[in-house]
Amino acid sequence: MLTIPANMQTALKKNPNQEFRYIIKMGRSKIAADYDASNFYFSSNATFGALNVGITDTSVYPVVPILLNEPQITENLDLREHTSTVGGFSLDLDDNFKFQNPDNSSALEKFSDQLNTYNIYNKDLYIYLWLPGLTNLQTECLAIYQGIVGDIDISDGKVKIAISNSTFKVQKDLPQTLISTSDGFYVPAESIGKPKSLVYGDHPFYYGQDGTLTNITHNQENNLVPTKYLGIDVDGKHMYSIAIHSLDTTNAAQYRAWMYDTNLSRFVKIDTTQVTYTGGIIKVDNLPNLFDYWYPDGTVTDGLSTGLDWYDRTKSCDLNYATFAHAQMTAANAVNDTATYGIDFPAYDGYQDDSAITRINTFGKSYFATSGDPDVFEIDGASATGYGAATLNLYNYVIDASATKAEIATYISVVVRKDLDQAETLDYRVYMIFKEIKYTTTEMFPVFIACKGREYSGTWGARKTAGNLIENPADIIESILRDELGMSTEINTTLFDNVNTELTSWKLAPFIDTQQNSKVLLNKIAEQAMAFIYWDATNKAAMDTFYAANTTDYTFQTNDIQGRPLLYKSPLKDIVNDFTLKYHKGAQGNLQSIISRANSTANTGSQAVYNAVMDMTMDADFISDATTAGLLANHWCKDGATASFWSVLHNVIEFETVDLRGVNFWNAGAFKPILGLELTDIIELHSDWDAIMELYGATWASVQFKIFSITRLPDSLKIKAFSL
Incomplete structure (x- = not known):
């Protein structure tokens, strides 16, 4: 929720029936030298019109009563597309009212005449909510919007000024x-x-x-x-x-x-x-010098077996590092009992001359344990008894300095032999063997x-440890805002920290090597983390997810809402019950891994419930690990009783409030009036609504809704919210 200034809280507590008004602060600069910057201050409240009566900003400024109607300021989230919009309205100003132009000998001029003195195009515009008795714009009034002045139309005694959101100021091509x-x-x-x-x-x-x-x-x-x-x-x-x-x-x-x-x-x-x-x-x-790796073909060559034997020999060359060939020696074995075999390799497909191949290494994963003497355990003629007695590991058994392509194809021998007549028990395992070919290239x-990738910098302060890897989706987005778009105080760090916590198990690994619009890029990152980034009405970057475990910000009583709320279901076209996720972007741009999901379980699955198959394919090129990919797939399509967000229809409510204070303005000992609600806040309808209208036959009690659209007026809010 928005933080309500203390003096506004006091004024609202004392008199809940006061009339709110907007004060609009519009930037301007002189057209001629010295090009000084200053501001216009407008309102529809005529009490501001007299000379020497105004509002304190950096000093006291007159507020000119030429605003013909109060603008409606709307913020929207498109949940399916993971995009946001804010603003997009116009101001209508009375061009018959004359007021002082301080840069033209304080002459009384219409607003359109003052545009001969001042440039307002592309300047910042701020809208504040004001109550009678408040005198300081910055400390007592509530800032609810920041935008940019656009096109100006002057006709019939009226000036119409288009206002647009100012997020384009941080929309750049990145990198x-x-x-x-x-x-x-x-x-x-x-x-x-x-x-x-x-x-x-x-x-x-x-x-x-x-x-x-x-x-x-x-x-x-x-x-x-x-x-x-x-x-x-x-x-x-x-x-x-x-x-x-x-x-x-x-x-x-x-x-x-x-x-x-x-x-x-x-x-x-x-x-x-x-x-x-x-x-x-x-x-x-x-x-x-370069290193190529060459693997066995999955076959073995039989060798000598006298009193011993190797079992599951092909498991040492099946490209699976979890399975193994094994042999065991016991006290019953006689000296010189032997078991051998060879791991076969295919002919090398290299193009190099033999003179370019300078070395062949044999690597493998093996294990050895003994209750006494090690006896003989050799791989390619080199002892392997020193490897793996305590832990499994990878070892370089042999280095062949006189290498040729023909030698790369020769098999690797594996030998165990009882060497001493002792009563020990020995366990030998070979998991996998492969070769490393060192060669000198003749071209680059x-x-x-x-x-x-990128580390946290010192600009994060105590929130993060400088030098650690950035991989949480919320932090990747914040890093781009900070390090690439130059933002800091314009970031709602509280909301970003909340999303960071919500996405603790999520890891992204994007490399961005072609230019793209920064807002498109940020939306794309958020979409691949079941989150959304948006700019609020005061132009701060904010984040949220679909599942944030928030407490309810406001519970609406029956006399908080004009009439009855409109209740309906989210559209059937938004359902996803057959989902394919492509992820793990390769170095050459291809997506290498796939998850396929179908929510079709009888009685509980969405295909059965909605009698329709709605498929979707998503490219998640910023996800590389299976854990994060699975979490994203769960968000879009999950089978069984615990349905994913997009596998079910959601209840949607839409209404306009009676006022900006509300009956339930005290919440857990804190003053939280309706006017403090903002996009993504959590609301409920009190169970008293059950006597007026039920929630599709169920109670409203404890059902949380998240706001995805909010329109601000000086005396009410229009709200749309979906059930969590």
Whole structure:
């Protein structure tokens, strides 16, 4: 709710029947030198018309009574499209009334005549709610709107001025910073004018040797960040722009630099010793060493088995790091009991000459445990008994410095053998084996980065820890507002913090590498987090979600509302009961993962209830992890008794209030009159309404509604709200 100034509260408590009026403050500047800025002050209240009677702003100003009608100020949220609108009205001014022009010898002039002295086009306009007895505009009156002066029409003794919302002042094409010739000595022409990217969230790559036990993969699905080439520096190194800002993590395990070898049609890792990072810039040595990864074909070659055997051998080469081949040695085994087999590899598909291949490494995930002597456990001729006795891990078993393409295809031998006659029990496991091929490239390929993106800066104050990764959706939006659009006091941080808490489990990882309108971008981020961002009537950025667990801001009594509220259902066309979510944007722009949902359970599912299938496909290119994707899918389409928001119809109420104070203006010991309600606030209708009209046969008691449209008049509010 809006914060009501203390003196306005006092005046309203003493006399609830006072008449509210608007005071309009309109910016102006002199057309001629010295171009000084000042303001007009208007109202429809004639008591302001006398000379020397006015309102205190920076000093006392006369309020001119030329406003012919009080504007209606409407704020709307489009829940389905995740967009918002505010304002869009005009002012009608009496052009027959003459008042002093202080910059024309205080001559009495009509408003239209004073436009020969002042320019008002594109100036700020503020609307305040005023009560008799209040004298200070800034501290006693309630600011309810900020906009921009638009087109002016003068005719028939009237001036009509179009007013528009001022959010266009922060609508910019993002990213704003473009690559130019100043970014290097030899910036290529094709890079000049491209934007430097914005990168948020986590962009790891667990491929090849860079994975860990829980996430290593042979799959090249990723959300790597593409770079933009900046040319060669004075040392002959190739420079690439990752982002306009510094990054939280680079050049660490899972966060390396990669090239896309177009000859192999896959990503290959750049030798970490040939890469340097400075802020959002990476430099790569000319023709660096690269690492390719080669995997078994899923078959094995049988070997010697005397007194021992390997079981489930193909599970050591099935590209699954959770399953394993296993062998066990006990006290009953004799010395020289042996079990061997080979893990087969296909012929290498590389184009490199043998002279370019400088090394072949064998990596694997294995496990070994013993109650006594280790005996023999070898992979590709190297002992594996030192690996995994305490914990499972990835190991580099063998380095072959005399490598050829033919050798890449040779099988990897796995051997266990009892070496000593001791009464020990041994457990051997091989989960997965693969090869790493080091080669020297003969050409430069496109560079991609696995990294963690933007960090919190010091501008967040005590709310956040500077240097931590920004990945919560609310914080990504706030960072763009702060760091790219230059906002700070214009952000309703209380609402942003509420949404941050609501979306604690949500993580987004966008990289924004092409320019797009900032408002469109912010709406897109919010949509992928079941939230919406909007600018309120006073031009502050605000956020909310569909499920915020808010307390009720106001409960409407039967004599708070004019007549009866209009009650209806949300439209059937908004139902979603067959949903496809595409997410996990790859480095080359493709969406790599899909969630499909159908809410069709008998009796409870929306397809059964509404006898219709309403499908929807959504591209969520800012989501990379399955957890967040699942949460978003739950919002749109969820099967079973706990329905998603869009799987059911919602009750909608629409009404106009009797006044701006209300019967129930005391709420939990706080003064909360109706006039303090704003977009996304939570309201209820008191159970006394049951005697007048029921909520489709049910009680109104404890049913919460969220306001999605509110229209302000000087003596009432028009409200639309949907049930939670």
